[in-house]
Amino acid sequence: MKFVVFFVATFLVASQCYGASFRSFPLQMPTGYGDGASHDDVRCASWRLAVESLNIQSFETIPEECVAYIANYIEGGQYQSDSKTANQQVFFYARELQVQDNDVVIFNVDGTALSNIPYYSQHGYGSEKFNSTRYDEEFVNKSDAPALPETLKNYNKLLDLGFKIIFLTGRLTDKKAVTEANLRKAGFHTWEKLILKDPSNNQKAQEYKVAERKKLMQQGYRIVANVADQWTSLRGANKAIRTFKLPNPMYSIQ
Amino acid sequence: MKFVVFFVATFLVASQCYGASFRSFPLQMPTGYGDGASHDDVRCASWRLAVESLNIQSFETIPEECVAYIANYIEGGQYQSDSKTANQQVFFYARELQVQDNDVVIFNVDGTALSNIPYYSQHGYGSEKFNSTRYDEEFVNKSDAPALPETLKNYNKLLDLGFKIIFLTGRLTDKKAVTEANLRKAGFHTWEKLILKDPSNNQKAQEYKVAERKKLMQQGYRIVANVADQWTSLRGANKAIRTFKLPNPMYSIQ
Numbered sequence: 175m176k177f178v179v180f181f182v183a184t185f186l187v188a189s190q191c192y193g194a195s196f197r198s199f200p201l202q203m204p205t206g207y208g209d210g211a212s213h214d215d216v217r218c219a220s221w222r223l224a225v226e227s228l229n230i231q232s233f234e235t236i237p238e239e240c241v242a243y244i245a246n247y248i249e250g251g252q253y254q255s256d257s258k259t260a261n262q263q264v265f266f267y268a269r270e271l272q273v274q275d276n277d278v279v280i281f282n283v284d285g286t287a288l289s290n291i292p293y294y295s296q297h298g299y300g301s302e303k304f305n306s307t308r309y310d311e312e313f314v315n316k317s318d319a320p321a322l323p324e325t326l327k328n329y330n331k332l333l334d335l336g337f338k339i340i341f342l343t344g345r346l347t348d349k350k351a352v353t354e355a356n357l358r359k360a361g362f363h364t365w366e367k368l369i370l371k372d373p374s375n376n377q378k379a380q381e382y383k384v385a386e387r388k389k390l391m392q393q394g395y396r397i398v399a400n401v402a403d404q405w406t407s408l409r410g411a412n413k414a415i416r417t418f419k420l421p422n423p424m425y426s427i428q
Numbered sequence: 429m430k431f432v433v434f435f436v437a438t439f440l441v442a443s444q445c446y447g448a449s450f451r452s453f454p455l456q457m458p459t460g461y462g463d464g465a466s467h468d469d470v471r472c473a474s475w476r477l478a479v480e481s482l483n484i485q486s487f488e489t490i491p492e493e494c495v496a497y498i499a500n501y502i503e504g505g506q507y508q509s510d511s512k513t514a515n516q517q518v519f520f521y522a523r524e525l526q527v528q529d530n531d532v533v534i535f536n537v538d539g540t541a542l543s544n545i546p547y548y549s550q551h552g553y554g555s556e557k558f559n560s561t562r563y564d565e566e567f568v569n570k571s572d573a574p575a576l577p578e579t580l581k582n583y584n585k586l587l588d589l590g591f592k593i594i595f596l597t598g599r600l601t602d603k604k605a606v607t608e609a610n611l612r613k614a615g616f617h618t619w620e621k622l623i624l625k626d627p628s629n630n631q632k633a634q635e636y637k638v639a640e641r642k643k644l645m646q647q648g649y650r651i652v653a654n655v656a657d658q659w660t661s662l663r664g665a666n667k668a669i670r671t672f673k674l675p676n677p678m679y680s681i682q
Contacts, residue, residue, distance in 0.1 A: 216506055220513035226481045227673040229517045252470055259474035263483045419481045 218243035222423040228405050232426045236300040244299045244423055248291060254324065256421040261328035264399055264418045271398060273336040278366060278395045280387070280414065281325065282402035283343035283353065285422050288319040288360055300424030314345065317352045321360035325401070325420070329362060337398065338366040342386055342407070344427065346373050379427050380406040387412035472497035476677040482659050486680045490554040498553045498677055502545060508578065510675040515582035518653055518672045525652060527590040532620060532649045534641070534668065535579065536656035537597035537607065539676050542573040542614055554678030568599065571606045575614035579655075579674070583616060591652065592620040596640055596661070598681065600627050633681050634660040641666035 218240035224230040236244055247253055268279065281287050293313040294300060313319065329339060341362075345353055347370045354368060369386050377385065383406070387397060391412055400407070400414035403422035472494035478484040490498055501507055522533065535541050547567040548554060567573065583593060595616075599607055601624045608622060623640050631639065637660070641651060645666055654661070654668035657676035 216509045217513070219506060220509040223477070223480060223510050223675065224513045224517060226477060227514075227675075228481075229514050229672050231670075252473060255470045255474040256477050259471075259478050260481075260483050263478060416485075418483050421477065421481075 214239050215243050222247065225423050225426070226419065226421060230426075231405070232428050234426075235303055236424065238301065241299060241301045244301075245295075247423065248295070248299060253421055257322060258324040260418055260420050261324040261401075264401055265328055265331050267416055268332055268335055268337060268399060274396060276338075276395050277336070277398050278338045278340045278390065279332050279399045279401065280340050280342050280390075280397060281329065282404065282407050283341050283345060283357070284319075285322075285403040285424075286401060286407075286420055287322065287325050287329070287341060287362060288356060289322045290319060292319065294424050304425060310349075314349055315352055317356040317359060319356050319360060321362065322420075326361050328401075333364065338395075339364070340366050340390065340395075341368045342383060343368075343370055344379055344382065345370050347371065348373065378406075379404070380410050383407050384410040384412055387414070468493050469497050476501065479677055479680070480673065480675060484680075485659070486682050488680075489557055490678065492555065495553060495555045498555075499549075501677065502553060503549070507675055511576060512578040514672055514674050515578040515655075518655055519582055519585050521670055522586055522589055522591060522653060528650060530592075530649050531590070531652050532592045532594045532644065533586050534594045534596050534644075534651055534654045534656075535583070536658065536661050537595050537599060537611070538573075539576075539657040539678075540655060540674055541576065541579050541583070541595065541616060542610060543576045544573060546573065548678050558679060564603075568603055568610075569606055571610040571613060573610055573614060575616065576674075580615050582655075587618065592649075593618070594620050594644065594649075595622045596637060597622070597624055598633055598636065599624050601625065602627065632660075633658070634664050637661050638664040638666055641668070 218237065221230070221237055221240060222244070225233070264279070271277070284290050290313060293309065296312075297308075333339065339362075341357065343353065350368070350370055353370065357365070357368070367390075371382055375382060387400075388411065390397060397412070397414040399416050399418060401418045401420065402408050403420040404427045405419065406427055408417040408419060472491065475484070475491055475494060476498070479487070518533070525531070538544050544567060547563065550566075551562075587593065593616075595611065597607065604622070604624055607624065611619070611622070621644075625636055629636060641654075642665065644651060651666070651668040653670050653672060655672045655674065656662050657674040658681045659673065660681055662671040662673060
């Protein structure tokens with residue numbers, strides 16, 4: 175009953191805050207999977223798992239019937255728990271290593287170090303098509319994003335262990351000042367490098383990150399871990415000794 | 429309410445059928461993640477996601493507090509839905525290809541083509557340490573495993589599209605006859621090859637599968653997809669144009 179009450183409450187709150195982009199949908203739809211599980215939530219959970227396990231490699235917007243499910247996932251506690259578990263695994267792995275002077279852990283920025291939930295909660299949790307101008311104006315340029323709390327905890331623990339931190343982001347170099355300001359404001363007080371993308375660089379996300387990691391290795395760094403919410407940050411060559419996928423069912427960067 | 433009733437029902441049924449390996453646990457434990465989500469289910473869902481997204485690379489047994497959660501996941505409909513979504517993604521990808529004569533799709537056997545839920549449901553859904561003698565005696569040698577229904581559907585569709593199917597399994601060559609008999613009985617009526625492991629081969633799972641895929645490529649096959657429930661089947665070199673991870677939170681093969 176608690177679950178039902180909780181879900182209805184979340185649904186009501188969500189339907190208030192979505193604004194124009196919110197579409198309600200029938201909660202009960204047959205899936206043919208038996209008595210207890212005949213609703214969209216089951217299928218939306220499968221869709222989310224397929225994204226997180228890389229069976230779905232790209233999507234433009236989340237499925238329309240999954241908006242309330244994703245809102246509930248993000249705001250209801252499961253997302254933070256998933257984020258915590260992923261970050262814990264980074265730490266459990268890292269603390270077993272003999273730290274060397276040139277050891278780095280790479281973190282992505284948006285959706286990994288800095289939370290863009292404040293933006294996405296106002297834009298349908300991924301159900302609106304991404305608009306980079308609006309994202310920059312309403313989110314990036316304000317330098318006001320909070321840290322993803324579990325990433326910040328992990329970041330501090332990794333620094334304590336002696337690892338250097340490198341932020342590698344698809345944000346363009348003209349966002350360097352606002353990004354630095356935001357990272358500091360959110361509590362990320364130190365880093366070895368903050369790598370942003372040159373506006374003249376036409377590489378796709380994965381290709382760009384592979385190339386930047388190659389440069390880091392040529393500079394003598396050992397990339398012990400690579401932490402990101404997008405598989406495009408974690409795939410391809412020079413990917414680090416281990417990669418860690420933070421949850422993100424809201425968007426897909428190619 | 430339906431959810432609660434369903435969960436309690438599943439729990440009661442599960443507690444009957446586990447036998448000695450079943451341990452009950454408190455359903456409500458604080459996680460600090462807010463009102464509605466303060467129970468083990470949230471953490472067990474995070475653990476499962478970490479396994480499926482490769483943040484946890486290996487485990488010997490599932491966490492003790494997650495037995496009822498995993499039982500409910502497997503038997504309650506979500507597992508079948510996840511299996512369906514993963515298999516659908518294979519088909520959606522494959523149907524866009526121009527099929528060539530030497531195109532193959534690789535399927536793993538246990539937990540991918542053949543369901544070992546009948547075995548694991550009698551052995552704590554992964555909470556008992558794996559016993560290969562018992563697994564062979566009670567499961568493999570009986571040739572009686574049902575197909576994973578969504579894999580069988582997908583298999584038939586891929587054959588219709590013109591793809592050849594290769595089964596690549598860690599089962600040893602002395603299990604060839606019982607495996608062939610079981611595949612046929614379960615509805616897998618044709619295959620290009622069934623590759624089993626030589627008993628003298630000491631390679632670990634991933635190394636063995638990389639080597640076998642290399643042989644297939646040297647024989648002129650194009651591996652368009654590789655479908656398995658274990659990441660060790662899907663990682664390393666020669667891994668196919670695309671890989672697809674079927675759900676399996678019960679065990680981890682190294």
